[in-house]
Each structure stands twice: as structure tokens, then as C-alpha cells.
Amino acid sequence: MTQNRSGLELRSKISSLGTLELFLEEVVVPEPAPDELVIRIEAAPLNPSDIILLLGPADPSAIRQAGTVECPRAIATISPERLVGQKSRLDVALPVGNEGAGVVIKAGPDVQSLIGRTVAARGGGQGMYAQYRVLKAPDCLVLPEGASPRDGASAFINPLTVLGMVETMRREGHKALVHTAAASNVGQMLNRVCLADSIPLVNIVRSQAQTNLLRKMGARHVLDSTSPDFRPALIGALAETGATLAFDAIGGGTMAATILAAMEEVANAGSTTYSRYGSPKIDPDAAKRLRDRVAAELTTTFASHYTAEISLTEALSPDVIAAYSRLATGEKYLIVPNEKAHLSS
């Protein structure tokens, strides 16, 4: 019986005392199960999410070299307050690397035909920053002949994120998209897919340089959120494209609220009657069912309570205006147009 080969795997570990350690571990490559492939990993990208897992809350500038030339290590000290939220990973040597690609060098009896093929894969719980990985064949993407591991290294996360956005748009009945972080790798890929599939796309970026980059790719709607006319430009682009779905790749802050408010403004502008009540879509039968329920439950579920009743004349009185314009939670006034003054009587 021959000894199984071994290979290096990258590990990230944060100790409960607050030390981050990055190191390489030598691991014996297990025998593949009947449906498994042994892949020699040739290329694996450092995606932002990988870097978050790799470095944890450590300050990148605080990382220093340790270990030996044969056995290198990188370490950093993490202050106790930054350890909050890391509990689930403390003292565990985590594998890292969400995706990658390589060549099949050995395979279980059911999948022998894949030996020698180049495949891309997601690491799952295992981590692709490793010299060898054993993975189930159905979880791998067999690349076309001629495609290299470098071509396929990023075949999962960004492409499926982009196609997932487009698929979500179609399934939920939208006809155009908004994307923040539009100049990122994902953003550029989304532009190529949308151009190929004739999907209107509103790109939101954060600088003139990013605007130029996307324009050069052929993007039609590119909005710089640092520009003073960002909001009217956004409303114009939403009106022209009809976009009612947005992916905010950045998160936090007020961008989500800004986009939602602009979409609502466009939806209202498109309605034929003046309404500040948004843009519901409902068929006549469903509308009748809702109205019937309101009528039946008028004095129970849908009862309203009023702070005071006022006449038309009282509605013009400065004191009364000051009262009803406060819009205090739970307060509401009722105009009774065919009655005489109430409050002063």
C-alpha cells in the first residue's frame, strides 16, 4: 500500500487571548469516496469575504512576520473589545478560501472519467487556499476544454451573484435593476450580462473615475452618488428604466432609503391621479374583497379614534391648525363639514 500524498493548507486562528495567527498546515490527502475527486488547486481568488474571515477584526497594518522560512507564520494582536462577535471561531484553526479551480489528479470509481479535467469548485467548509482538495464531483463545475484553472478560479461567487441578481429580477417580475458598488468586479460583470441580455441597469458609483470606467464599457446609466445632482439624476434614471429592484452591495448608511424613496417618487409620478399613498397594484376582485372586509369590520378592526371634531371654519383657525399639524402619534382630527363650530361652542 502506497502512502497517501500530503499538501499544505492555509489556516486562520484567533486565540481567546486575542492573537491572530495565519499559518500553513501539512495535511494528508484522504482517499476519494466513489463520487469524489482529488483536485490539485492551481488558483483561488482572495474575495473580500475571504479577507474578512482570514484577518478577522485584526488591523492589517498590525500584522507582523513570525515563524521560520520553512514554517512561516503571520501574527497580530487583537484588542479585547474587537474580539466581541468572534466567539464562534475562537481557538479554531479555520480553513480559508471560498472558491478556486484546479486539475483532477485522482477520482473515485464512479467519476474516473474526470481525471485530468480542469474543474472549479466552492470550498464549502473546507477552504480552497490549499494544495489539494477532495470534493464531491457534482459540486464541481467541469470547465470547457481549453479553459485554465486561472480562467475558472472565480467561476462561482461573482458570476452566480450576478446571475442571481438577474434571475431574481425576472422571477419577481421586475424589468430593470439598480446596483450600488457598480464599478466593482461584480458591478462590471453585471454590466456585461445586462448589456448582453438587454436589461436596463442603473449603476451607482462613488467617483468620476468609476463613472468613466463604466461608460467606457458601454453602460448607459451611471450615477455618481457624490455628485450634487445625484438624487434628481437617480429619479430620472429610475423613470427611464422602470427599475423597481435594487441590490445594495455596500449596505449601511442612507443609500437604501434614498433608492426606495426615489422609486416611490417615480411610481407616484407615473400614476394618473394625485396620490400620496404609494403605488399598490391589485386586481378588481381582490380590491373588492379588501373593501368588503373593511365594510364588515369598520367599527372593530378598522375603527379610528379622533382627538376632536372640528367644523370647516375651525379648520382655518390658527390655534386649531397648530394642534392638528403637530401630527402627534395617535392623534387625529375629524372635519365635520355640515356642522357648526364645535370647539368654541
Place this chain on the structure above:
Amino acid sequence: MTQNRSGLELRSKISSLGTLELFLEEVVVPEPAPDELVIRIEAAPLNPSDIILLLGPADPSAIRQAGTVECPRAIATISPERLVGQKSRLDVALPVGNEGAGVVIKAGPDVQSLIGRTVAARGGGQGMYAQYRVLKAPDCLVLPEGASPRDGASAFINPLTVLGMVETMRREGHKALVHTAAASNVGQMLNRVCLADSIPLVNIVRSQAQTNLLRKMGARHVLDSTSPDFRPALIGALAETGATLAFDAIGGGTMAATILAAMEEVANAGSTTYSRYGSPKIDPDAAKRLRDRVAAELTTTFASHYTAEISLTEALSPDVIAAYSRLATGEKYLIVPNEKAHLSS
């Protein structure tokens, strides 16, 4: 031929010189068309949207009395910079009042049977702060016998807003709701509907008093956004209810982003494999179609470009870590686990 009756209607006008005027106008009530009703309006609520239309950008505390006892007016001066955005209404005497209820006192030949009935209606372009309104019968909600105009005054806007939220939830396949401004009139009504229909509801309020009010109504999830543990409490409530749809009745600020981030965190926590890539749902056929497209367009649509290739050892070097952890837009590093050091060679 008898003279038609006349009635008072409230008007709001902003002059291009910057004066807001509120006044009552005496208007002759027209003859109803065959399908129209003449309604004597008995009750009409002052909803927030009505107040916005009524006062425009005027400061409520700046409103002063004018006119005479018989012909009262309220006026206010609006500074030029606050007139921006009001262009479409300048020098037009607008009717006000989005909804109301009253008694049918006259009807066209096709709808004679409704004379004497109490009906609720939306003002549309006409305004319900008026003594009489002529409206199409199909646009009115005939109230059950015994219901008063006061019972029906607010039958449209708040009830249909609430039922619209629940209907949207069902149609889009969600199973629970989040609502901000949960202690408002609409919020309380939504609580009654959700309790009646056994729909899990996450209420977000802004004070302890509002929390108490909703708890007394039987609300199970009430979160005070001013509380220091709001975020973990929100995540807990989202996890327990499975809410993936939120209505933000306030808008602006960071609440929308906070709710979206919490929903994503809950969705990821519920997945069985570790992933920072969100929570897409897709069937195997569709997934295969997407993967096939990625494989076919690997070096075109889905091509990635890398700033540099690094070995596993280089991935542990402080200088290289500083470079790849910058996460600059458009920069991405590729690990090549089976090659020797690249950058230093």
C-alpha cells in the same frame, strides 16, 4: 326649474409671491350624472398627507387669522427658498381632503336605490373637506346599515394601507411582516389585522410609552429603536418570526439599511453551511442553467482580472497582506497554492 343647492368647500392656495391662503368657497352642487351620487359629507379625517397638501411648506406657527367672521381666511408667508418644489400648485386654489363619508341625498337615474344610504369615498382630485360632493357610485363604499359617517370617515386610506401590506406579504410569498411607526393609527390597525389573521408582526417603535401601548393590544414583538439593544432584539425577532418583508412608514435615515442587514444576518444564520454570500433560493434546473452559462462564457462575460498572483507563503507576508486587504475597487489577488513565491522571485 329649481335652483341647485350650494355648499362650502375648503381651498388651499399658495401664490407665486409666497402667500398661503386657506379659505372656504361657496360652490353650486352640480346635477349628478346617471351613475353619480350627491353626498352630504358628514365626516372627513385630517390625515398627515392632507395636512402636507393643506399647509404646503408653511410653518404652522406662522399662520394667522384674516378675512371676516362670515368669510374667514387663514394666511401665512412662505419664504422664497421654501417655494422650491411647489411650482405645480402655485396660484391654484386646491381642494383638500383625501377621504370622508356622508349620506346620499340625491342620485342619478341608475343608482336611485342608494338615496339615504351612508357611503364612504376617496376625494380623488376633488377634496372631501366640503359640504357636498358628487361622485361616481362605483367609487363609493356603501357602509353596512347602522354604520355612521364617523365610523366610515377613515374607511379607505388606513384600512387599505394595512390590508395592502398583508396582501403584498401573501402575494410575494413572505410569512411575516416588519413595520416601523408601529404605534401610529396605521400601526395599531395592522396589529389588529395580524392578530386576527395569525400573522407574525415585528413592531418597531420609538419610545417606551409606544411599546406599552402595543403590548397592551396584545402585540408580541415590540422593539424600541432608541433602546441600546435594538439591533440584537431585531435579529431575534426576525429569526423567530421569519419576517423577510418590511414596511418603513417613516423613511429616510438608516432604518431601511438596518432592517435589511438584520434580515440578511438571520438568513445566513439559518443556512447549514457557512456562507457570507447571502441566501439565494433556486431550484436545481435553474442552478444548472446558470452554471452552464458561466462555463460557456468564462473568458468573456465572466472573466476576472487579477492584480497579482501570490503563493501560499506570500499570502502570509505582512507586506502582501497590507496590499490585498486594501480591497481597492477593481483590485483582486489570486492565490496559486502549488507554485513557488511569485512576487519575490
